[in-house]
Amino acid sequence: xxxxxxxxxxxxxxxxxxxxxxxxxxxxxxxxxxxxxxxxxxxxxxxxxxxxxxxxxxxxxxxxxxxxxxxxxxxxxxxxxxxxxxxxxxxxxxxxxxxxxxxxxxxxxxxxxxxxxxxxxxxxxxxxxxxxxxxxxxxxxxxxxxxxxxxxxxxxxxxxxxxxxxxxxxxxxxxxxxxxxxxxxxxxxxxxxxxxxxxxxxxxxxxxxxxxxxxxxxxxxxxxxxxxxxxxxxxxxxxxxxxxxxxxxxxxxxxxxxxxxxxxxxxxxxxxxxxxxxxxxxxxxxxxxxxxxxxxxxxxxxxxxxxxxxxxxxxxxxxxxxxxxxxxxxxxxxxxxxxxxxxxxxxxxxxxxxxxxxxxxxxxxxxxxxxxxxxxxxxxxxxxxxxxxxxxxxxxxxxxxxxxxxxxxxxxxxxxxxxxxxxxxxxxxxxxxxxxxxxxxxxxxxxxxxxxxxxxxxxxxxxxxxxxxxxxxxxxxxxxxxxxx
Amino acid sequence: xxxxxxxxxxxxxxxxxxxxxxxxxxxxxxxxxxxxxxxxxxxxxxxxxxxxxxxxxxxxxxxxxxxxxxxxxxxxxxxxxxxxxxxxxxxxxxxx
Numbered sequence: 001x002x003x004x005x006x007x008x009x010x011x012x013x014x015x016x017x018x019x020x021x022x023x024x025x026x027x028x029x030x031x032x033x034x035x036x037x038x039x040x041x042x043x044x045x046x047x048x049x050x051x052x053x054x055x056x057x058x059x060x061x062x063x064x065x066x067x068x069x070x071x072x073x074x075x076x077x078x079x080x081x082x083x084x085x086x087x088x089x090x091x092x093x094x095x096x097x098x099x100x101x102x103x104x105x106x107x108x109x110x111x112x113x114x115x116x117x118x119x120x121x122x123x124x125x126x127x128x129x130x131x132x133x134x135x136x137x138x139x140x141x142x143x144x145x146x147x148x149x150x151x152x153x154x155x156x157x158x159x160x161x162x163x164x165x166x167x168x169x170x171x172x173x174x175x176x177x178x179x180x181x182x183x184x185x186x187x188x189x190x191x192x193x194x195x196x197x198x199x200x201x202x203x204x205x206x207x208x209x210x211x212x213x214x215x216x217x218x219x220x221x222x223x224x225x226x227x228x229x230x231x232x233x234x235x236x237x238x239x240x241x242x243x244x245x246x247x248x249x250x251x252x253x254x255x256x257x258x259x260x261x262x263x264x265x266x267x268x269x270x271x272x273x274x275x276x277x278x279x280x281x282x283x284x285x286x287x288x289x290x291x292x293x294x295x296x297x298x299x300x301x302x303x304x305x306x307x308x309x310x311x312x313x314x315x316x317x318x319x320x321x322x323x324x325x326x327x328x329x330x331x332x333x334x335x336x337x338x339x340x341x342x343x344x345x346x347x348x349x350x351x352x353x354x355x356x357x358x359x360x361x362x363x364x365x366x367x368x369x370x371x372x373x374x375x376x377x378x379x380x381x382x383x384x385x386x387x388x389x390x391x392x393x394x395x396x397x398x399x400x401x402x403x404x405x406x407x408x409x410x411x412x413x414x415x416x417x418x419x420x421x422x423x424x425x426x427x428x429x430x431x432x433x434x435x436x437x438x439x440x441x442x443x444x445x446x447x448x449x450x451x452x453x454x455x456x457x458x459x460x461x462x463x464x465x466x467x468x469x470x471x472x473x474x475x476x477x478x479x480x481x482x483x484x485x
Numbered sequence: 486x487x488x489x490x491x492x493x494x495x496x497x498x499x500x501x502x503x504x505x506x507x508x509x510x511x512x513x514x515x516x517x518x519x520x521x522x523x524x525x526x527x528x529x530x531x532x533x534x535x536x537x538x539x540x541x542x543x544x545x546x547x548x549x550x551x552x553x554x555x556x557x558x559x560x561x562x563x564x565x566x567x568x569x570x571x572x573x574x575x576x577x578x579x580x581x
Contacts, residue, residue: 101560195541208539237546238539307523318500325501327573332566339576340501348503356502360493360512361519363500374523379536381529386537418515419522435540459540 003028004074004164005482008221011167012069015062022062022072025167026055026116029074033118033165036485042140042150042160044079045087045120054116061114069224070113076166078157079120080127081212082201083107086117090203091135092125094324094331094350104201105236106170106212106229113228118166121156125352126321127174127205129153130424132181133415134354141411142184143483144448148408151181151424157215158185163485168225169215174205175309176403176428178213179440183403183452186442186481188222188469189215193459194435195240198233206316207238209309209432218479219441219470223247226462242460250463251470256290258397258468264295265302266401266427278444278451279402282472286400289471297399299388304381305430310422311365311378312433318362324350357418386434393458398468401427403440403452427454437462441469442478487517 003025006014014020030048037043051074058072077083080090082100084107089095103111110117124134132140132155140155142148143163150159154171158181161169171178173191182189190213197212204210214225227248232241262283267276287293326332326346333345351359365374392399404424414420431438436459443453453472457464473479493512497504504512558571567574 098564101556101563195543234548238541238543240541240543301529304526304529307526310519311523311526322501326566327575328561329564329566334566337576338580339578341503342576344501344503347501351502356508357512357515357519359500359502360496360516364492364496364516364520367496367499376536377526377529377531378523379538380531380534381526382537383534384529384531386540419518 002164004032006167007217008070008073008167008224011073015072016067022055022058022116023052025072026051026074026118029118029166036163036165039146039485040141040143040159040163040165041138042122042156042163042165043076043119044089044091044122044137044156047086047117047119050086051116051118054114058114058116068113070110070115070228072114072116073167074116074118075110076119076121076157076160076169077107077117078154078169078171079123080172080203081107081170082203083117083120086120088120090126091123091137092350092352092355093136096331098330102201105198105233107201109228121154121160121169123156124153124354126203126355127153127172127177128317128354128358130176130180130421131414132156133411134352136352139411142408143485144186144450145408148410149184151184151408153177154215155181158182158187158189161185161187161215161217162483164482168217168221170212171215172202172210172212173432174209175313175432176425178215179403179428179438179452179454180425182215182440184408184450186450186478187215187217188219188439188441188479189213190222190226190439190462191431191437192226192230192462193437195238196242196437196460196462197229198236198239200233200235204320206313207320208316209313219466219473220248220251222439223251223466245463247462247466250466252467253471253474254290255286255468255471258291258464259395260286260291260293261297261392261396261399262293262295263297263299263302263399263401265299268405268426270423271402271405272407272446274446275402275406275451278446279453282443282453283400285475286468286472289475294396297392297396299392301381301384301388302430305385305433306422306426308378308381308385308433309429310361311374312382314358314362315365315375316362318359318366321355321359354418382433385430389434389436389458397457397464399456401454401456403427403454407446407449407451431456435459437465439465439469441473444478488513
């Protein structure tokens with residue numbers, strides 16, 4: 001048995017019953033990393049020595065009877081989440097040498113559980129992108145087809161989980177950056193309700209949209225990780241003091257009594273027909289499991305979400321990225337020139353093309369004379385988008401949509417056309433705008449290429465999402481399929 | 486609607502982003518294309534619709550005005566590109 005292929009809950013059983021040690025588990029994972037990384041390239045940093053130390057420590061605790069569901073489990077952390085003493089680059093030249101002096105709150109939570117961190121995951125620079133091609137270092141390759149993208153911006157996290165280079169990963173999601181790569185890599189990816197998980201230590205992109213969430217091999221693992229990372233944090237004033245339930249209690253294999261809606265606007269023009277076929281079959285499965293499905297749901301503001309997102313997110317990003325000035329940390333231009341010239345050159349050479357594009361867009365949208373027409377207008381439409389979700393959730397327990405309109409595209413295919421790239425997130429963006437939770441789960445394949453199904457519900461109702469996801473997963477075999485690497 | 490060179494240079498100055506002439510031309514095209522896609526929002530009736538800045542119901546999250554442990558100067562200065570004692574060394578802010 002290749003130990004790296006285990007799920008978190010399977011590994012936990014073996015660890016608890018002393019059939020396997022965390023050291024053995026971690027060695028198997030690291031061996032896999034060495035074997036496939038030249039082809040997948042999911043890791044920016046492999047923390048090999050540190051992982052072995054943590055694994056040894058976990059084994060000591062387990063021997064003493066001190067074990068929780070995540071103890072001794074090898075995990076990968078997206079490189080925009082601060083890890084004390086460990087390089088955190090956001091896959092940007094700007095932070096190529098940045099070693100945080102503190103842990104993100106989610107990292108502290110995982111450390112308390114004695115999780116074994118095996119490394120930091122590659123991503124689109126500063127989380128801006130949908131393919132991981134915007135990484136300043138290298139592109140990650142989709143384990144299902146190495147010529148294709150893993151999605152983004154949490155492409156490294158998703159690819160590593162799919163390739164069994166870790167047992168679970170953490171990602172972040174601002175416009176789809178957990179769900180879309182999860183869909184492209186056939187893994188489970190959840191974006192929690194905004195405010196469910198602390199953002200302290202997550203390098204900020206768009207403060208009203210960002211959330212950290214798990215990428216896992218199955219829904220049970222997702223629930224286990226959510227149990228550990230959720231909750232109020234005094235260090236994040238946007239985290240909500242909502243009690244954290246035991247998400248594993250939602251893992252019920254039937255959907256009797258649940259009312260589901262399928263909003264037609266999510267089946268966009270330009271969607272691949274094979275993808276809608278997979279989703280339609282998946283929704284039929286949900287009906288078989290006992291749910292009632294209304295195919296005639298309409299969220300009329302959906303087509304405006306792209307514009308709303310690409311005004312709000314870059315605007316907030318332009319403010320959040322103003323701190324990168326070469327003064328206190330990170331890349332710092334040290335050629336001749338005035339203070340301002342040095343700052344401008346630091347930002348010119350430290351940031352990649354997409355990051356600069358969004359900073360420019362955001363600066364423009366917020367500037368005097370344009371603020372009302374763009375930013376304020378977008379915020380008003382944002383209210384409409386949120387209201388439509390609120391109204392829908394009065395009638396339905398959850399909404400079901402495709403995660404992405406297409407299967408994973410080829411590396412290089414969309415990178416030349418920013419708008420084409422942005423369109424790959426049309427199904428995921430509205431969810432961040434509204435602040436509601438959503439998951440992507442494996443729903444099937446087109447040939448060997450994964451298709452993800454998205455399940456959305458109202459704020460702080462991750463329980464219903466996990467229940468629907470679990471029931472579907474238990475009734476299908478998609479989550480058991482592995483890429484041939 | 487194409488952005489002028491002057492507008493792009495002005496935005497770049499506001500964002501403190503150094504740009505080459507090639508960058509300016511590229512931005513003129515790319516930003517204009519993206520901004521064109523925003524015209525669709527003009528179709529939306531937002532009369533009497535309040536703006537949403539945050540999707541959560543929290544307001545004025547406060548804490549007690551009490552000193553709590555913070556990072557040490559060593560931690561904070563560890564990543565300094567240029568350092569002098571407990572200070573970040575920068576170029577002259579005010580020029581003569």
